[in-house]
Amino acid sequence: MNSKRWIALITAAVLMLFSVGLNTIFAIFKNDFFESFDSAMSMGTEEMTFFETSIEGDDWDNRIALLNVDGTILDVGSSTYWEEVAYDHQLFLSQLDAILNDDTVKAVVLSVNSPGGGVLESAEIHEKIVQIKEERGIPIYVSMGSMAASGGYYIAAPADKIFAQKETITGSIGVIMQSYNFEKLAEKVGIEFETIKSGAHKDMLGGTRATSEEELAMVQEMINEMYEDFVDIVETGRNMSEADVKKVADGRILGGTQALKAGLVDEIGKLDDTIAAIRADYDLEGAQLFEYSSMNDSWGSLLGMKISSFVGPSAEERYVMDLLSAYNSQRMMYLYGGQ
Numbered sequence: 001m002n003s004k005r006w007i008a009l010i011t012a013a014v015l016m017l018f019s020v021g022l023n024t025i026f027a028i029f030k031n032d033f034f035e036s037f038d039s040a041m042s043m044g045t046e047e048m049t050f051f052e053t054s055i056e057g058d059d060w061d062n063r064i065a066l067l068n069v070d071g072t073i074l075d076v077g078s079s080t081y082w083e084e085v086a087y088d089h090q091l092f093l094s095q096l097d098a099i100l101n102d103d104t105v106k107a108v109v110l111s112v113n114s115p116g117g118g119v120l121e122s123a124e125i126h127e128k129i130v131q132i133k134e135e136r137g138i139p140i141y142v143s144m145g146s147m148a149a150s151g152g153y154y155i156a157a158p159a160d161k162i163f164a165q166k167e168t169i170t171g172s173i174g175v176i177m178q179s180y181n182f183e184k185l186a187e188k189v190g191i192e193f194e195t196i197k198s199g200a201h202k203d204m205l206g207g208t209r210a211t212s213e214e215e216l217a218m219v220q221e222m223i224n225e226m227y228e229d230f231v232d233i234v235e236t237g238r239n240m241s242e243a244d245v246k247k248v249a250d251g252r253i254l255g256g257t258q259a260l261k262a263g264l265v266d267e268i269g270k271l272d273d274t275i276a277a278i279r280a281d282y283d284l285e286g287a288q289l290f291e292y293s294s295m296n297d298s299w300g301s302l303l304g305m306k307i308s309s310f311v312g313p314s315a316e317e318r319y320v321m322d323l324l325s326a327y328n329s330q331r332m333m334y335l336y337g338g339q
Contacts, residue, residue: 050091050292057288064107064275064284065099066291067092072335073117073125073151087114088294089121095292096128100135106287107278108132108140110159111271115336116151116172119226122334125155126233133158139282143274144168144265149253151334153264154230157237161281163274164256164265171254171264172336173234173245175226177219179205226332238263253336 071086078088099105133140142159149172156162164170186193193208204215234245240263248254248262259265279285
């Protein structure tokens, strides 16, 4: 590491320590500090991972939670000052748990801007959302951003009402699994793979040989099962017939207007329209609208940037690495293939 990076790192560390103290002082004098602290600590975790930030409204007994899923839905760990992740899966699940246990939350607005992600992670979010609806009986509205495709649509499907913008890319209902086959490239450069395995299929999709017809059939069976699960999710969430879902469930993407005609969304509108609608529909005009913020987000915004910006890859580089990892990890994905 050169001298400039050392200077930048030391400067960032000093600023971070200063911001911790300053942020604590600010938090003490905020009106909602103690309630936010109690809410964050009620999660049953040993550490306070997030707190609440009020956006508008002053009715603390009737509140609307604004949640954000921004980025590829993969569990790649949590952000730190040394490394930033675009989407923190475990943190988001904790936020859903907080809503499940907070009687003051009377409605949820879920903002989705995602190409989708892992089958497992998408299913975990979907299950939590359904649990909130069943146990809390509160409305959940979805606002789609520039993209809410594949897994992004999967987690939106159980919502009471879905808003998309005309420019939104959504749909991409289906499952994909990809890997690389380096066999011919290895032959060209003189690399020979030596594989010792316990069974004929132990190295399937390993990239060292072509996949056999039998193996392709095995994988296709798994893909088909997950696809039918996806279709069932849309059927139930949108109250559509299987035939109507499968008309557009061939992996195609749709714009907001097309999705409205297909029955996948309810209205064309932005986030503000979604919030206004849930207020009007459920008599929550004065309800406090708030969102969850992590401690790293708060301090990072005060610093102006995270230390990771000095010593780590850029956000764009991390996004590309996440996608490459996803596609080459032999896992089933609810992910828009155009990303």
